[in-house]
Amino acid sequence: MTVAAPAMAASATRETGSGRLQLEALTKRFHGRTGLVTAVDQVDLDVQPGEFITLLGPSGCGKTTTLRMVAGFEDASGGRIMLDGKDIDNLPPQRRPMAMVFQSYALFPHLSVAENIAYGLKLQRKRKDEISAAMRMAVTSMNLVGLEDRSPHELSGGQQQRVALARALVVQPKVLLFDEPLSNLDAKLRNAMRAEIRRIQKMFGITSMYVTHDQDEAMSMSDRIVVMNKGKVEQVATPGEIYARPASVFVADFIGRANFLEAVPERVSGGMATVTVLDRQITVPAHPKVTTGTQGALMVRPENARLVPVTNGGTGIGVVLRSTFHGPNIDYEVETTGGTVTVTEPGVDPREALGEGVNVNVTFDPLRAYLLTRD
Numbered sequence: 001m002t003v004a005a006p007a008m009a010a011s012a013t014r015e016t017g018s019g020r021l022q023l024e025a026l027t028k029r030f031h032g033r034t035g036l037v038t039a040v041d042q043v044d045l046d047v048q049p050g051e052f053i054t055l056l057g058p059s060g061c062g063k064t065t066t067l068r069m070v071a072g073f074e075d076a077s078g079g080r081i082m083l084d085g086k087d088i089d090n091l092p093p094q095r096r097p098m099a100m101v102f103q104s105y106a107l108f109p110h111l112s113v114a115e116n117i118a119y120g121l122k123l124q125r126k127r128k129d130e131i132s133a134a135m136r137m138a139v140t141s142m143n144l145v146g147l148e149d150r151s152p153h154e155l156s157g158g159q160q161q162r163v164a165l166a167r168a169l170v171v172q173p174k175v176l177l178f179d180e181p182l183s184n185l186d187a188k189l190r191n192a193m194r195a196e197i198r199r200i201q202k203m204f205g206i207t208s209m210y211v212t213h214d215q216d217e218a219m220s221m222s223d224r225i226v227v228m229n230k231g232k233v234e235q236v237a238t239p240g241e242i243y244a245r246p247a248s249v250f251v252a253d254f255i256g257r258a259n260f261l262e263a264v265p266e267r268v269s270g271g272m273a274t275v276t277v278l279d280r281q282i283t284v285p286a287h288p289k290v291t292t293g294t295q296g297a298l299m300v301r302p303e304n305a306r307l308v309p310v311t312n313g314g315t316g317i318g319v320v321l322r323s324t325f326h327g328p329n330i331d332y333e334v335e336t337t338g339g340t341v342t343v344t345e346p347g348v349d350p351r352e353a354l355g356e357g358v359n360v361n362v363t364f365d366p367l368r369a370y371l372l373t374r375d
């Protein structure tokens, strides 16, 4: 990093602790062809200053509409949006201390890189020397030195997105909003940009709300993830918590891969439940909603399960249906008494993979499984 960038960072974060964004019962209804559609349904959220929060969920779950209401591009049908304790619902987008980075970059094609970056400051009628100093800092911190006079069409997709980010940062917003900013980039560049966005966001300490449908992106970038489904929040938690302790079968299924084994808890106590699955009685961590005798779904991540071949003509609880080689690991599909189970084994030489029809037992550490109620 250059000497210039920290100076900008310091001024951007001079109001220490500012940038708390709160949504209260935020709701949006659209008049669709088939009647009223509730796109966002009573969403509550408390984003802390400097936090990086990601809205994640399947297409149509209401992520973009939520972000657009925060930005002011869309009026809410109900609820409140507060920044540092003050209602901002009635402020037009340009009066909200926020900046948005779009998937399409949204750069002005007829302006140079430098002019694009300085645009927001000109609108704010800043002094020329101030504009030029802030622009230089943004150019340096986003590694755009030497590209200032180019037109957007003379830049790569990654460079265009860095200009868009510099343009957002230069106005020193309290909140940065990202609408699927990396979807147009190839996989390698996307990875590099994830790290870059996170580095810049942390350096400037700006509260950030990021929309994506890419779970890997959400897991690798976020302090917390908001999983949405049909306009509602299903869970708000850290990536690790969401993965290991999902709040519902929907979340478990949406984030990563999961087996769900039918399980009826025989005893529930102190957050643990005793169940019989795959012919074995085990005690597993359980979601608070789980109660004795109700239908449950035991989540077992494929990478937490192992196969043990049955020798000496025994039968075991399953039979290998097929194996798929993925380089670092092999996926086995196993037909068991409890349905088809996927098991991921790392570092297996494909020549030594278990073949179709091999009798196996499936084992897993009960403490890495999680019992959920059937949705």
Ligand SMILES: Nc1ncnc2c1ncn2[C@@H]1O[C@H](COP(=O)(O)OP(=O)(O)OP(=O)(O)O)[C@@H](O)[C@H]1O
Pocket (backbone or CB within 6 Å): 030, 031, 032, 037, 038, 039, 057, 058, 059, 060, 061, 062, 063, 064, 065, 066, 213
């Ligand atoms: N202007 C609009 N008029 C009518 N319905 C809309 C409008 N904008 C969004 N919707 C509907 O609201 C719901 C949520 O849309 P939204 O774009 O917020 O979802 P999303 O989670 O961002 O999905 P995607 O990942 O596909 O962009 C969808 O059912 C969508 O069809």
